[in-house]
Amino acid sequence: MKAKIRKIATFVEETQREMDREIAPPTRKAAAVAVIENPCAGKYVEDLAELMAIGEELGELLTARAVAALGISGPSAESYGKAAAVGENGELEHAAAILHPKLGTPVRRVLGKGAALIPSSKKRGGLGVVLDIPLGHKDAAFVRSHFDGMEVRLNDAPRANEIMVAVAVTDSGRPIPRVGGLTKDQIKGQDGLR
Amino acid sequence: MPEVLVRKKITCVEEIFHEGGPVAQKPLRRAAALAIIRNPFAGSYVANIEGFMDDLKPLGLEMARSLVSALGGDANAVEGYGKGAIVGSAGELEHGALWHVPGGYGMREVLGGAKAIVASTKKVGAPGTRLDVPITHINASYVRSHFDAMEVGVNDAPRADEILLALVMTTGARVHARVGGLKASEIRGEDGLR
Numbered sequence: 302m303k304a305k306i307r308k309i310a311t312f313v314e315e316t317q318r319e320m321d322r323e324i325a326p327p328t329r330k331a332a333a334v335a336v337i338e339n340p341c342a343g344k345y346v347e348d349l350a351e352l353m354a355i356g357e358e359l360g361e362l363l364t365a366r367a368v369a370a371l372g373i374s375g376p377s378a379e380s381y382g383k384a385a386a387v388g389e390n391g392e393l394e395h396a397a398a399i400l401h402p403k404l405g406t407p408v409r410r411v412l413g414k415g416a417a418l419i420p421s422s423k424k425r426g427g428l429g430v431v432l433d434i435p436l437g438h439k440d441a442a443f444v445r446s447h448f449d450g451m452e453v454r455l456n457d458a459p460r461a462n463e464i465m466v467a468v469a470v471t472d473s474g475r476p477i478p479r480v481g482g483l484t485k486d487q488i489k490g491q492d493g494l495r
Numbered sequence: 496m497p498e499v500l501v502r503k504k505i506t507c508v509e510e511i512f513h514e515g516g517p518v519a520q521k522p523l524r525r526a527a528a529l530a531i532i533r534n535p536f537a538g539s540y541v542a543n544i545e546g547f548m549d550d551l552k553p554l555g556l557e558m559a560r561s562l563v564s565a566l567g568g569d570a571n572a573v574e575g576y577g578k579g580a581i582v583g584s585a586g587e588l589e590h591g592a593l594w595h596v597p598g599g600y601g602m603r604e605v606l607g608g609a610k611a612i613v614a615s616t617k618k619v620g621a622p623g624t625r626l627d628v629p630i631t632h633i634n635a636s637y638v639r640s641h642f643d644a645m646e647v648g649v650n651d652a653p654r655a656d657e658i659l660l661a662l663v664m665t666t667g668a669r670v671h672a673r674v675g676g677l678k679a680s681e682i683r684g685e686d687g688l689r
Contacts, residue, residue: 310509314649318502370506431650455509456625456646 304355305338307463309362311370312453319476328473330451332434333366335359335466342390342462349398356399356466361407363468368411373472376413379485380447380471383408384422384434388459396423399466408468416493417442429456434469440490445482446474496546497535499554502657505529505649508565516671524666526565527628527647528558529659537585537656544589548596555594555601555662562664563605574679575641575665576602576609577630580617583653591617594660602662609633610687623650628663634684639676640668 310333317327337359340351368375383404385396400421409415420435420442431454438444451469459465474485489495511523532554536544563570578598580591599613614629614636625648632638645663653659668679683689 306512307514308509308511310507313504313506315504316502317504318500321500370508452650 302358303351304335304358306335307338308336308458309366310334310455311366313370314451316476322477324476328471328476329371330436330469330471331367331370332451332453332467332469333363333370334453334455335363336455336458337464337466339388339391339395339462339464341392341395342388349394352395352398353402357403357407359399359466360404360468361411363466364408364411364470367468367470371470371472375411377472378412378439378470379473380436380449381408381412381415381439382420382434382436382451382469384432384467386423386430386432386459386465387425388461388463389425389427390461391425391464393423393425395464399464412439412470415439416490418493426459428458428460429454430459432465432467434467436469436471438485440493441483441488442494443483444474444485444488445480446478446484449475496550499550500533501530501554502533503531503652506561506565507647509645511670514670519670521667523668523670524566525643525645525663526562527645527661527663528562528565529647529649529661530554530558531652531657531659534583534586534590534656534658536587536590537583544593548593551593551597552600554660555597556604558660558662559601559605562662566664566666570606572666573606573664574633574667575630575643576606576633577614577628577644577663578602579615579626579628579647579661581624581626581648581653581659582617582619583655583657584619584621585655586619586658588617588619590658598660598662602664606633610684611636612687620653622652622654624648626661628661630663630665632679634687635677635682636688637677638679638682639674640672640679641665643669
């Protein structure tokens with residue numbers, strides 16, 4: 302393992318009621334978060350290949366954890382997202398190196414498909430910083446019922462020389478979607494958009 | 496007494512490999528189960544609330560079971576526990592106290608009669624309020640290596656007329672415990688203290 306992991310956390314949220322209406326089946330979201338050492342902290346590093354390789358490892362590990370936390374098979378996942386928070390001695394570009402070049406391929410391998418862009422967010426912050434992981438349908442980015450987000454935070458991360466990396470997966474959209482747009486049964490699934 | 500209406504359930508698991516020292520042979524795992532329920536007494540002073548403790552017992556048991564399952568399924572692996580509650584702004588601290596009996600009952604039932612008092616905390620708070628749930632050894636409160644806490648909370652709860660109920664379990668000592676005191680191996684296990 303290239304990543305030096307201090308801690309892995311998983312979160313599952315299951316919504317059973319919303320505005321006093323029963324949600325059946327409940328909507329469910331899971332996020333897996335790894336807290337790793339930032340090998341590039343404290344100095345300017347031109348070549349970020351090491352972080353890209355770490356992103357590839359974490360893409361597989363965190364997606365597998367999130368899917369396991371939901372107790373579903375990868376292909377049953379409906380939406381996904383990713384995010385990273387860099388500790389204060391790091392650079393925003395370190396989050397980009399982890400998230401963008403190589404993390405997506407193993408995510409899609411675990412989920413079976415994933416034609417759509419994986420929505421993402423990133424920031425630099427201190428201990429307890431909040432990550433809002435954006436969520437979108439994994440096969441068709443325009444499915445409006447699945448535009449969502451999941452908040453995660455850990456009180457003790459990221460330390461100055463650490464990075465928090467998160468992958469979120471759901472088996473559903475928002476609890477009571479009713480703002481129209483493309484629905485999941487209308488997905489053509491060719492271009493990742495519709 | 497009123498029906499227990501659950502809006503949302505959350506499970507968080509942390510797996511801690513190290514905290515700057517040697518990597519643990521067996522990582523410490525902490526898990527929290529949260530349930531966000533409607534507070535049937537919100538908005539006015541209700542004198543007689545005690546009966547609701549019995550109504551909460553099945554939920555306590557279910558949450559305790561879900562924690563054991565989140566920690567790998569073996570109740571014998573659980574060494575620490577704690578509980579807590581956050582009451583939404585239209586409620587009263589005393590409503591949080593309703594969780595003492597059913598929360599503790601659920602965990603003891605699942606853990607086969609743990610002897611130590613379940614460490615606990617509670618407060619009134621807004622959505623997003625965090626709670627540091629205290630943790631102590633399940634059979635002997637004075638085991639110093641197991642004094643710990645887990646921060647829990649969620650961005651959208653408790654709403655004014657809700658209560659967030661929490662149970663926490665851990666699989667061992669702090670990851671680099673080294674401040675002496677009673678050891679888990681020295682427990683007599685008679686009085687719940689030593």
